[in-house]
Amino acid sequence: MTGRVTLVGGGPGREELLTVAAVRALGSADVVLYDRLAPHARLAELAPDADLVDVGKQPGHHALPQEEIEALLVAHALAGRHVVRLKGGDPYVFGRGGEEVLACHRAGVPVEVLPGVTSAVAVPGAAGIPLTHRGVSRLFTVVSGHAPLSDDELRHLAGLGGTIVVLMGVNTLPQLAAGLARHGMAASMPVAIIERGFRCDQRTTIADLSGIVPAAGLAGVSSPAVIVVGEVVRLAHDGDRSAAELMERAAGFAAVAP
Numbered sequence: 001m002t003g004r005v006t007l008v009g010g011g012p013g014r015e016e017l018l019t020v021a022a023v024r025a026l027g028s029a030d031v032v033l034y035d036r037l038a039p040h041a042r043l044a045e046l047a048p049d050a051d052l053v054d055v056g057k058q059p060g061h062h063a064l065p066q067e068e069i070e071a072l073l074v075a076h077a078l079a080g081r082h083v084v085r086l087k088g089g090d091p092y093v094f095g096r097g098g099e100e101v102l103a104c105h106r107a108g109v110p111v112e113v114l115p116g117v118t119s120a121v122a123v124p125g126a127a128g129i130p131l132t133h134r135g136v137s138r139l140f141t142v143v144s145g146h147a148p149l150s151d152d153e154l155r156h157l158a159g160l161g162g163t164i165v166v167l168m169g170v171n172t173l174p175q176l177a178a179g180l181a182r183h184g185m186a187a188s189m190p191v192a193i194i195e196r197g198f199r200c201d202q203r204t205t206i207a208d209l210s211g212i213v214p215a216a217g218l219a220g221v222s223s224p225a226v227i228v229v230g231e232v233v234r235l236a237h238d239g240d241r242s243a244a245e246l247m248e249r250a251a252g253f254a255a256v257a258p
């Protein structure tokens with residue numbers, strides 16, 4: 001008997017942000033393959049009957065190559081197991097969920113995808129930043145900063161208006177900021193970087209476009225972080241601090257909230 005695969009969006013890392021469907025899937029799993037950014041602290045309790053396999057990706061090097069993850073998913077399912085592939089955020093937002101679904105289809109393995117709370121929306125929200133706001137922004141664009149954006153992409157982004165959300169963008173922030181400025185985005189455009197959203201050490205750094213690179217450098221910003229560019233950043237608050245206070249604190253540089 002062939003088993004099955006459930007791709008589960010685990011949300012941005014806090015266990016409470018797993019969906020009811022995700023908890024249910026974990027409860028019936030025989031094997032769980034999980035990522036670094038998925039909530040995994042209490043997996044042994046949530047998936048009591050499952051073998052737990054860390055296929056976690058550290059930035060810069062993959063613990064397990066994608067093809068091997070896909071081969072594992074398929075092999076376990078063909079052996080009759082219910083395999084849960086627990087991912088950070090939503091499986092279809094820079095999560096390679098599409099590739100894993102195709103691998104299952106190719107092998108004739110039944111697969112279901114459970115959506116998750118994506119960090120692209122939830123992490124800005126955790127810093128009080130709404131991606132849309134009446135009269136301020138009526139569109140948002142989510143881009144990967146894993147590799148530097150092309151000049152063409154930067155030109156389009158700079159002219160689009162609305163809110164820009166960048167995932168995996170800490171290393172390419174200098175190219176992003178320089179590119180947006182080169183294509184006419186105002187130097188005063190506010191930018192927020194939210195690190196480790198929903199964890200106890202969440203931190204928000206805010207500066208304007210011209211100051212965000214030195215601010216990030218001074219703050220020692222590191223991955224995982226979500227970058228937000230747009231007027232909505234002025235609505236941010238982190239704990240008791242407003243965006244203005246966050247920006248002021250270090251004179252436009254390194255405004256850091258705990």
Ligand code: SAH
Binds near residue numbers: 012091092119167196
């Ligand atoms: N599928 C995921 C995204 C995977 S790409 C989703 O929908 O959220 C990994 C990137 O997501 C990280 O580099 C970072 O930019 C972002 N990210 C995920 N969880 C995060 C968190 N808790 N805090 C800050 N950024 C996070």
